[in-house]
Amino acid sequence: MGSVLHWAWILLPIAYAVVMTVRLVSAARQAGKLDLKKVGQRLLLIVLPAAAICLALYFLKGVFTGNDIISSIVQILAAIVFKWILSYPLGVVIYAIWATVAYLHLRHPQYDDMFRYIGKRLLMFIPTIIIISFLVFFIIQLPPGDYVTSYVAAMAAEGEIFTVEQIEDLRVEYGLDDPWFVQYFNWVKDIVTEGDFGYSFEYGRDVWSVIMDRLYLTLAVSLIILLFQYGVSLPIGIYCANHQYSAGDYIWSFFGFIGTATPNFLLAIIIMYYIYMTTGNVYLGLFSTEMLQNGMRWEYVPEFLGRCAIPLIVIGTSGTCGIIRTVRAQMLDEQARQYTLCARAKGCSEATITYKYCLRAALNPVVSGLAGSLRTIFSGSTVSAIVMNLAIQGPVLLAALKSQDMYLAGTTVLIQAVLVLVGTLLSDIALAWLDPRIRFAERG
């Protein structure tokens, strides 16, 4: 089985790349865009300089192996060329993806603008991420002191004593004796060349393993909360629009406002206090000591759900009001439109009018709001998570920022940045798919 997978992994990209090349060429011929002379010229113009650059890089890679910035940049570029583009199977996969996109582009000329738009956005990712990573690193190291200072402070608070010499040794050990930009380029170099995001000083482990530790729980908690938010607020928003100024409208709006207006952490404290006063138990975290001790068992499910309810209500309600009010306002707006009147006059059922026509139009701002959600899923609700002692990503990021645990904080923020970029792109695409008017606008 293992060997089958191994061969599949080796052969499939090649097979796919060959197929896509053939289809691409035939599609280009059909579209009348295959000018062999032009292709040859382009290949010469691109391939020769590229080969020269590769050769130069190959040579430079062996020369610049130091710890300075120039060496780091050379190593980064060399890694991109030799470990990514000119490597197997990654290089073939990259080519195959490009060939697929180019093929689809040729095949669907009506979406030319979309392709260009998405392509441009994707290309913009690269400089954006470089700038963000640089800024992140710069800002994290801005406050005076470094991780060693905060480490020594924390240990001293527990009675351990350090000499000046030991503190200097620690700095060397952690690589903090270099200027920050040297540290930055070394960090990027390790990411690009080895896929190594550095290690967390605080945890003494690989950054990636620290993030993975909490990733599943984080995703689970955030997704449940997201589903809760939309699951609760969409129907309420629709109900409120359909029953404007009714008692139900006021009651739901009232609760929605309460949820938004009360700071999450305060709500958490109030609920926890109330539970303690009535049951004598403190529900801190999602798992009781027994669950952590014995692993999850069926008999723990009710208590686990009970424990989930607190963060769900606390964090979930904070976002609901916004969605309820947006949906309500949009729906009312749509219901006053001519097309609604027309549909009603033509005898469409109220359900069709509401769900097929009005809702689809009303969802527009809600969907664009999804862009930020990806980031929140990864590391949102920090303060509430601290209050309720949830073992999710947010508090780790906060602690890392406070103790200047550079690589952990840097990687987390970098992932957030990528998620925001991807989220924005996805929501734009979803919006275009949902709302034809946007597609037409794109095409101008």
Next chain:
Amino acid sequence: MKKLISLALALLMVLSMIPASAEAAYTQAPMLDGMDLPPVAERLPLEPMVEDAPYLTIGTYGGELRRAANSGNWYNGKPIEEGLFRFKTDGTVEPNVAKGYSVNEDYTVWTIYLREGMKWSDGAPFTAEDCVWFYNAVCMNKVDSKGIRACHKDAVTGNPAKVEKVDDYTFTVTFENPKYTFPVDLTVDLKWHYAPKHIFEKFVQAVIDGDTETALAEAKAICGVDFSDAGKAGKEMLYYFWNYAGIPTLNPYVLSTEPGKNNVKGEYYEYVRNPYYWKVDAAGQQLPYIDKIVCVTVSNADQQLMLLLDGTVDFDTVAMEAIPTIKESQTAINIYQWATTGWGDTGTQLHFNLNIADPHLNALFNNKDFRHGMSICVDREEVAGLYSGGWCSPGQAAPQPGALGYSEEWATQWTEYDVAKAKELFEAAGLVMGDDGFYNFADGTDLVINIVAVADSGAADTYKILEPYFRAAGIKCTFKDSDRANIDNDLMANAVEVMLFPVTGIGDISIALKPNSMIPGKATNVAWYGTMDKTTATGDLLKLIELYDELATTGDPARRAEIELQMLQLHQDNQWTLAYVQADLCYFAVNARIKNFPDQLVFSDIYRDAGIAHCQCWYIQE
């Protein structure tokens, strides 16, 4: 003569053991019954240590000691730590892991005796080799990041001692010049003096050889952690060894090796009983009584308190403000009061940096009249009431009743409230009242006392209480609080002028054993002396440092005691730091089901904080 006495002592100890070993009826915890282990008598050393302090009652086995941690390291380590020697409650040391010690006539060769038949928690024999190798391989090569501790350095030349094995259960520590207080120094500085050679030999050798690859592979094999570099691995596994699963120890509890329970940075972890633990109770039951220590991770002290109240955590230190809440809780919780060692309440300590670079401020802070004035311009009765809600009494930065150096006179020195006299003192210190009602320097430049503190420490509230008094006495102040790491940075750069609620408050259990907060140059984060050391100190401060240095070469106990008192007298005469409220006690909130928790001890780092409560002797009675 000394040898004779020690021989006689050793003989006496052996004789006293005879009835116990004649009984040989050692028993073990039921938890161990089903396990594949040698009989308990074989697991114990020939002469197990008997925990028979008068306050202890014979306990029963079983149960879990539940804790909530918001920082792994010492919080877990101190309560279960087993030093070669340990402090008794009276401040002297007694053998612990070691069975005893003797010293030659000129105090240059210390001989340490170990317990025959003692075993590591994995069952491997614990011998002198583990102690000697630890020193020669680990400390000498700085593999544990700390290197040679002060206790192993020669009192005159500073050269490291020679540590040699005599036989499996005896080793010697040899100095060039007399080392009068080696066992005490060892207990303060190094504590353990051992590491499991059978586990670490290859790793340490690889680190010494600079073979990082082998070292990291070894580290991974030992504790399952992928360390990023060998230095870090050495520090973590040999210095913070209790934090890693798979490293055998001599402690009563060892970190579990089960996945999900073995990561002290995780949400939950367990320390389980060491089946080879070498202490028994007076009835011959192998300790510890409680099966395991279980620990959940929380974000802050408030959550620790909540879990205490709800009965899911068994013990912790609590702030005095929390006590009324604890008394009202539905869980039965006992409060134990331990003494603390600070000179006055740290929260109200005011440290003037006597080594500040600015010549004006330096002269002023070093002027006794100025400090006197700053002390008496405050109404301590009112401050104590506002500060602690009546829990604490007014006080001064002076040793507490019962501590060495305490006197009524010092405790009340400069504590009267007298603004007029304070102003006279300020003028005597060379300050001149300006037109704005605030004092200026004699040359007319503005005097501003810039006070800093750690954010969220509570110092901001104290400042609000104190500032009106300073203003009324004509002293202009500013206050700025910032992050702890920031403050530490400034302290190391000698950039702190005046500090309220210092990160390291003055006062400790003994000026001789733990001089860091009281003798300039002994720590990097003490606000009142900043970066001052022997080369920059003058006057009484220099005298203080010289007296401390004299201690190292003084063997005569009478002279040593005299030096200690002289150092304290210098502190009393100069009152280099101020405090406005008496030090608070340390409060332990302990679930009533935990028995054998001692009352009225002293909370001190060299006593390993809660470590001196000997958790191996606690048991659970619901």
